[in-house]
Every structure is written in C-alpha cells, then in structure tokens.
Amino acid sequence: MADKKPSGDSGSGSEAGAESSSSLPDEVWEQFIRDTESEIRASAPKEPSARARMVTERLRQQDARGELPPGWRTGPAWHETKRRAARRRRVWAVIGVPVALAVALVAMKPSLLPGAPFGFAADDAAAPATPLPPETAQPTAAPSDEDFPGAPTLAQPFAGSPAERYADGAEGIVLPEAEPVGSLTKAQVAFALKQTKKLLVDANLNPATLRGDRPETALGVIEPLQKDLHDLLDTALREPDEDHDPLLMFSRFDPAEVRLVGDVVKTRGRMTFKEGERASVVVHADYTFVYPVTRAEKGSTEVTRTIIRRVLDLELSDPAKYQVTPGKLAVLRYDQEIGNSACDVYDGFLHPQFRSATPNGEAPTGSAVDPYDRSRELGADRDEECGTVTRT
Known part of the structure; x- marks a missing residue:
C-alpha cells in the first residue's frame, strides 16, 4: 500500500480526521479492500520449509512400507488424519481474509459494528451441540464426518466427533415402555429392563470400574447358575490373558497410563425386548460408549478417544x-467392537493410542471401520482381524 503523506495544512488536519472517521468515499474503501487482500496474499507462505518437506517424505516412505496407519483398536489411519487436517487448513484459508478485513474495519471505524461485531456473542463459540433424540431404531447410515470439524481438547474432549451430540452417561440408556410378555407381567419385564441398565452402567460408566476395580454390581446381575461365565469373568479380572479378557464385558483403563478427561462418558444406543423361548423376556441392548482420555502424567494436554460398541442379549425367565x-439375568450373547486400543494386548486394560506416540501392539491387518457407524450389524461374519479406524 502506498505511503500516505501528511497534510501541509495543520489547521485543517483535525477536520479532515473527523471527516475520515465518520465516512469514506466508496473508491477509497474499495482501494483499501484491494490493497489489504493483496498484502494478505503476498504474506502467505509459498512453499513448505525444508524440514516440512523432509517430514512429509519420511511419512510417505513409512506409509509405502506398510508401517502406517495405526490399527483398529489403535487410532485413525494416517491418510485420514492428513485429510482431516487439510480440511481444517482449507477452512482457515477461506475465513482468513474476511476476518482480516473485519479487524481492519473495526480498527478504522468501530462505530460501524456496535455490540457483538461479528454477529455472535463471545460465548456462542463454545455453545454445546444440540443433543440427538433417543435412538429408537437402527440407523441407516453412519454420521457424516463433515458435520463434526475440530479436534479434541481438555476443554472440549468430544470436539470433532459425533459423540458431541450423544447423551451424557446413563442418560443415554433410555428404557422402552414395559409391556407383558408371555407369562411375564409388565412389572417383571420392567424389572428385566432396569437390571439390564444396571449392568451396562456398572460395566461401562462406573468410575471405579473404569479405573480397573471389580464390577461387583454388574456381576451381581448375572445368573449365578451360569458358572462357566462367572468363572471366565472372575479369572479375567484376576489374571487376564488372551482367553480370559475382561474387556469382553467391561471397560477398564490403566490409571498409571491414562486418565479420563472430565467426568462425562458419551452414550448412544437403544434397548428392545421380545418374548423368549423359555417363558422369558429377552432384552437386546446395543450401545456405543465414547471415552475421552489423556496421558496420566501431570501436565498432559493431548486428548484422544476410545470408542466401544457393546451388544448384549439378556434373558429373564419365569422362576x-x-x-x-x-x-x-442369563447372558445369551455378549459382543463388542473396540476402536482405538492397542491390538492384541491382553493385560485387562484398554490402551488408547495418541497421534504423537508410536503405536504399540501388533500391526493392523483387518479392514477399516468407522466406530461411529451404528448402522452396521455386529454379526458373526464380520472381519475379526485387528484393522484400522477411520476416526476417533
């Protein structure tokens, strides 16, 4: 922009200044806009630094050798991380010029933008996402990735995730209206539904369980005559290994490794029931739980998320x-799908992977999966190999 020469007439300077602060000729304002845009473009970086090119090339070579991406139960694919980061850069590139012009406009003439100058209050940016209504049927598609920009932080651990609109904790486990089933009364069906919720809450939301304590309440719901199941779970909680994994039914993190961010776990799913074959009601529960975590060491700020989808079929028979x-309740089925936890580690804990860390566990060999896609069935024919998650 050309230098502006001072006026030689000091007596008229104040009048000219007053006039310029109240109005500007259209041609002057248009020239200001053109010059400002030109300076912004001129100041933009033209190419990445030598270090950036070196890092990019190293990552490209790692990708070609199959060392990337991290695994299903380990974290988002590297190419997906690049794509999402690029999208955020494009967003800033688009809004950068208008924001710069708005700042310049306020500096020149604040009276043009009274009150909230950019059309929203300062606290609107942190306004919570609109909660989803309760899930009453199986979704027909996964939520769009484009609807959830951003990345998780300590202040907003669910940013950039469909879980932003999920319910908090036990509020996301909404019981259907009970009705009589076969020889069971409405009260007996209602009891089965409440017991199912009690098991889900203690197994997946109780802070003590999440820290690795024994989930006594959940275990107390299960039919004691299912001795094999109780033996498996008791051994898994006491001496976990590949054949005795408490993560089959319980969500647990090693407190020496990670800690939850805040006190909210997001929950999404539904519960249904039908008449069983043994004078019983069978309750079907299908829920996704989203856990935001950071490293346990003091001062850690990086946030990642582990996503677990659990499917249970529980039966209450007429005694x-x-x-x-x-x-x-007798357990007829327990199934799960875990997103962002190290592959093939059987110490009884979930091990979330962070973008800044080298993935641990076995390298992924399975297909890519969106852990937020609740339209998929967790069927027996699905790929059981440790694969990749497309997002966390």
Missing part, C-alpha cells in the same frame, strides 16, 4: 416354570 435364580 415358576424354569429352574432359575429369581431376579437374575
């Missing part, structure tokens, strides 16, 4: 017709 323990 007047079958030899069962009154008030206890």
